[in-house]
Amino acid sequence: MEEKEISQAVIGRLPRYFRYLGELRDEGVERISSQELSELMKVTASQIRQDFNNFGGFGQQGYGYNVEYLYEEIGKILGLDKKHNFVIIGAGNLGRALGNYMNFERRGFIFRGMFDQDKKLIGQEVRGVKIMGMEELESFVRDNNIDIAVLTIPKTSAVEIVDKLVNNGIRAIWNFAHVDLNVPKGVQVENVHLSDSLMKLSYNINRYMKENDR
């Protein structure tokens, strides 16, 4: 019954398809061919068809793809038709920024709790959600069906907190701490290493300057 494994390269492209299809839908576009979509997105039509066909035939020969339908289907593939409760650990600037970002809610990600070790922050609210102390984290995760923990804390604390989260049934960690986390198989980790991203940018600036001597 094992479904064939989809490569992460394909998965990584799905959100972008989803975004373009959503915009097309909002503009009232009803159908689109892989050729048209490829020009819009600047990828090959071949790749688009291959990607979609990993999940079954969403199109129709001679017609193309129905935008609304394809949009819905990709949403389902991404699990956006399900609700996922999340907590944010670390009530600093970044944690607050993520807590305040309303669009996650639209995609089924529900902001349930926020935690910090700083006593001065405890009791404050971020978008209606109370900041709690770290000692409440484990029971809260256990009792409130929390799927995702967002880590916006320094790397030293991140490592130890991950164990607590795992022991209390967390399913996924969205990791903004600058460290590689060790989790058992079955717990998903998605890293957002902002400084890595900035270093890549730095490399590309310098490479271009060298090549062009400016």
Add this chain to the structure above:
Amino acid sequence: MEEKEISQAVIGRLPRYFRYLGELRDEGVERISSQELSELMKVTASQIRQDFNNFGGFGQQGYGYNVEYLYEEIGKILGLDKKHNFVIIGAGNLGRALGNYMNFERRGFIFRGMFDQDKKLIGQEVRGVKIMGMEELESFVRDNNIDIAVLTIPKTSAVEIVDKLVNNGIRAIWNFAHVDLNVPKGVQVENVHLSDSLMKLSYNINRYMKENDR
């Protein structure tokens, strides 16, 4: 005089090498073999040697790599020995979070200015940097040798602001807006699409749940 193009796959791994080597250095480790490093980082030794050799021979047969030296060299490759001035456009939660993040400074990224269209924010300070109005953006970028613009604004405004930035000599855009930017060749763009990242996580949660029926 064209140097051979290094693939973005390799570039994307450099910051992680840099991080591990920095930690090893801080622990006082003097030398390391590709084999040891591969176990630490959970990649193949072969890949490590291939990656480094894109930039020349940093090691020594029979010895391995000198940690300090390799760390310095990768830093240079990433352009971290150079200073880069940046401005943040959008003084919302995310913009403030990035402005307050001190570690960028350590890597040579210098926070020079912040802009927002909200009149109430103008004049406020984020880590000693004054928030200015959008009408000041173009001249500021032109006159202050700004290399990098960090976009933490909604996607509608992002597209029009990019043109202004490009016209005033910006070299790179670190884009947190949820839109693909169109820039001339020579201007580097690094996208951080947070909701894309969260959707990938969502996919992996759901895939795992399906495969394991929990």
Add this chain to the structure above:
DNA sequence: TAGATTGTTAATCGATTAACAATC
């Protein structure tokens, strides 16, 4: 039916891994 465009197989390209000769 004819034209268009998918779904899918085959060919190509690039990235990763393995192997080993060079060399410290």
Add this chain to the structure above:
DNA sequence: TAGATTGTTAATCGATTAACAATC
């Protein structure tokens, strides 16, 4: 010198692109 480990070539693997038969 012998042992270790790199640098680099060759083999493999996987992802992307091209081609085209199937079909709406």
